[in-house]
Structure formats: C-alpha cells, structure tokens
Amino acid sequence: MLHTVNKSPFGHSALDECISMAADGATILLIEDGVYAAKAGASYEGKLKAAMGNVKVAALGPDLAARGITACIEGVTVVDYDGFVELVAENKMTAWV
Amino acid sequence: MLLTILVHEGPYNHQASDTAYNFIKAALGKGHEINRIFFYHDGVNNGYNSADPPQDDRNIYKRWSELGKGGIDIVCCIAAAKRRGLKDELLMEGIRISGLGQLADAVLGSDRLVTFG
Amino acid sequence: MDDMKKIMFLMRQAPHGGIYSYEGLETILIFAAFEQDLSMVFVGDGVFALVKGQDTTGIGIKGYIKTYGVLEDYGVEHMYVDKASMEARGLTTDDFAVPVEVVDAATISALMEEQHAVIPY
Numbered sequence: 001m002l003h004t005v006n007k008s009p010f011g012h013s014a015l016d017e018c019i020s021m022a023a024d025g026a027t028i029l030l031i032e033d034g035v036y037a038a039k040a041g042a043s044y045e046g047k048l049k050a051a052m053g054n055v056k057v058a059a060l061g062p063d064l065a066a067r068g069i070t071a072c073i074e075g076v077t078v079v080d081y082d083g084f085v086e087l088v089a090e091n092k093m094t095a096w097v
Numbered sequence: 098m099l100l101t102i103l104v105h106e107g108p109y110n111h112q113a114s115d116t117a118y119n120f121i122k123a124a125l126g127k128g129h130e131i132n133r134i135f136f137y138h139d140g141v142n143n144g145y146n147s148a149d150p151p152q153d154d155r156n157i158y159k160r161w162s163e164l165g166k167g168g169i170d171i172v173c174c175i176a177a178a179k180r181r182g183l184k185d186e187l188l189m190e191g192i193r194i195s196g197l198g199q200l201a202d203a204v205l206g207s208d209r210l211v212t213f214g
Numbered sequence: 215m216d217d218m219k220k221i222m223f224l225m226r227q228a229p230h231g232g233i234y235s236y237e238g239l240e241t242i243l244i245f246a247a248f249e250q251d252l253s254m255v256f257v258g259d260g261v262f263a264l265v266k267g268q269d270t271t272g273i274g275i276k277g278y279i280k281t282y283g284v285l286e287d288y289g290v291e292h293m294y295v296d297k298a299s300m301e302a303r304g305l306t307t308d309d310f311a312v313p314v315e316v317v318d319a320a321t322i323s324a325l326m327e328e329q330h331a332v333i334p335y
Binding site for chain 2: 032089
C-alpha cells in the first residue's frame with residue numbers, strides 16, 4: 001500500500017494516524033505540506049525515523065524545493081511526479097487527506 | 098494502468114488541484130490512462146467558467162478544461178455542485194456535472210483510485 | 215456476487231465543523247447501490263461522528279447521526295472504530311449511536327491491504 005500525507009505533522013494528526021496504520025513494508029509518500037515531516041533537525045525526526053524501521057518514507061521533491069527544505073532526514077527517498085506515478089502503479093493508494 | 102482521480106478541495110485555496118494536475122500530466126506521460134477525474138466537496142469549484150485569476154499566475158480552470166477537451170472525462174458531483182452554486186451554464190468547456198454514481202462506476206472500473214485533498 | 219470489490223471508507227473528520235463526513239456518507243449510500251463489499255473505518259476525530267445525543271438544532275445544521283443506523287440495511291457490512299482513537303477521545307462503545315466493531319490499528323492495517331480502493335473523508 002502507498003499512503004500519501006499532505007498535512008504538516010506539526011498541526012495535524014494525519015501522519016501520526018497514517019504511521020499507526022501503515023503495514024510493514026508500506027510506503028508513505030509525503031506531499032504538499034506533508035513534506036515538513038521530512039525536514040532534518042525538526043522535532044518529528046525521531047518519530048519518522050522510528051516509523052522507518054517498518055515502512056519506507058518518500059517525499060515529493062518539488063514540494064520540498066517549494067518550501068526551501070534542502071536537508072531531509074536520512075533514509076527518506078526523494079521522488080518527482082514520475083516517481084509518484086511509479087509508486088501508484090506499484091501499489092494501491094490511501095490518501096490521509 | 099487505468100486511474101481514477103478524486104479531488105476533494107477547490108482551486109487556489111489548497112494545493113490539491115495543482116498536485117492532482119501535475120500527477121495526471123506525469124501519469125499520461127508514462128502511458129497511463131485516466132478513466133475519470135471526479136471533483137467532490139469544494140473540489141467542484143474547479144469547474145467554474147466565471148473565475149478570472151491573475152494573468153501572471155496559473156489558470157487552474159483552463160488547465161482542467163484543456164484536459165477535458167483533450168478527451169479525459171471530468172465530472173463535478175451534482176449534489177456538491179448544487180450546494181455551491183455550480184450549474185451547467187457556469188461550467189468550463191470539457192467538464193460536466195453528474196451524480197456520485199459516476200465516482201462509484203469509475204472506482205470499480207479502474208486499477209487505482211488516486212485521491213487529492 | 216463473484217466480482218464484488220472491497221471498498222473501504224476511511225472516516226477521519228469530525229462532524230459539523232466541516233462537510234467531509236456528511237458528504238462522505240452521501241457517497242456511501244450511492245456506492246451501496248452498486249452491491250459491493252463496503253466497510254467504514256473511523257479513525258482520529260472521525261470517531262466523533264458516531265457519538266449519540268448530537269443535537270444540531272442550536273447551530274442550524276441538519277444532523278445526520280440517524281443515517282448511520284440505516285447503513286447496515288444498505289449493505290455496509292462492517293463499521294470499524296480504531297481503538298486508540300476512541301480511547302484517546304474518552305469514548306467507549308456505549309457512547310456510540312450504532313453498534314461498531316472496535317479494532318486495533320494492526321487489524322485496520324491488514325483490512326486496508328485487502329481493499330480494491332480506500333476512499334477518505
């Protein structure tokens with residue numbers, strides 16, 4: 001399963017809920033304001049790294065760039081829209097809108 | 098792969114319409130097909146023909162219209178549209194109003210549902 | 215029916231503050247006509263939609279708590295509530311207007327993996 005999260009983890013519970021329900025081996029793709037979760041050095045880093053023991057985490061590059069995020073948490077894969085499409089082709093999707 | 102796209106938010110107020118559009122362009126570029134784009138909740142506001150966004154910004158309505166005129170089926174939910182004042186004479190070319198059954202039909206007939214909200 | 219597909223509605227929004235859960239309910243009633251294997255799962259603030267005793271007369275918004283009661287007749291086989299979300303909000307099954315199945319996150323996770331599509335509201 002591919003999960004997308006488009007809300008910041010600092011103001012919304014979407015990513016917390018997503019992480020609690022993502023199966024082992026699932027991929028969480030952070031898009032739009034969701035990419036703030038991937039910012040290195042922020043307070044969500046510990047939670048995201050813990051989640052990465054079970055799930056893969058990716059972030060949409062154009063959304064990172066648009067928000068001036070240049071340093072991602074180690075282990076987060078950066079994808080473009082083509083990569084987003086590939087993830088959808090490989091998996092069913094749940095959007096945590 | 099056959100995709101149904103569901104958009105829950107209106108244009109400009111949220112990024113959902115932009116992300117959906119960028120995703121669709123990439124999907125088409127990779128040879129995937131769009132079964133239907135369905136606008137729900139404030140997403141139906143993507144269908145208006147009366148908006149006039151600033152010239153130096155993207156025109157979200159025109160982008161959808163061009164996809165619709167290019168042959169992609171784009172539907173605004175009728176119940177959501179009625180609540181928000183959208184009717185046939187206010188619709189961009191290439192977009193139509195129809196029932197939620199069109200969402201069910203598309204979801205059941207597609208390989209993937211891709212939701213933006 | 216052999217070609218029944220599993221569709222899950224992921225309800226994460228509280229009622230009345232936004233229209234998502236109400237319009238989500240409208241979607242489910244339409245999907246019911248297609249005779250598929252439908253389930254709802256209430257997560258996060260979505261669990262508040264099920265709380266009994268909602269009286270919306272004072273806010274002038276049409277209440278729809280009664281609609282959950284007819285979903286079973288419409289063929290919605292399962293209404294799941296996330297245990298952690300329910301407990302975090304100080305709720306028990308006694309607080310809900312309809313019978314639900316309280317399950318943990320791992321169960322919801324496994325159910326999600328079986329779906330043809332998950333539709334979030």
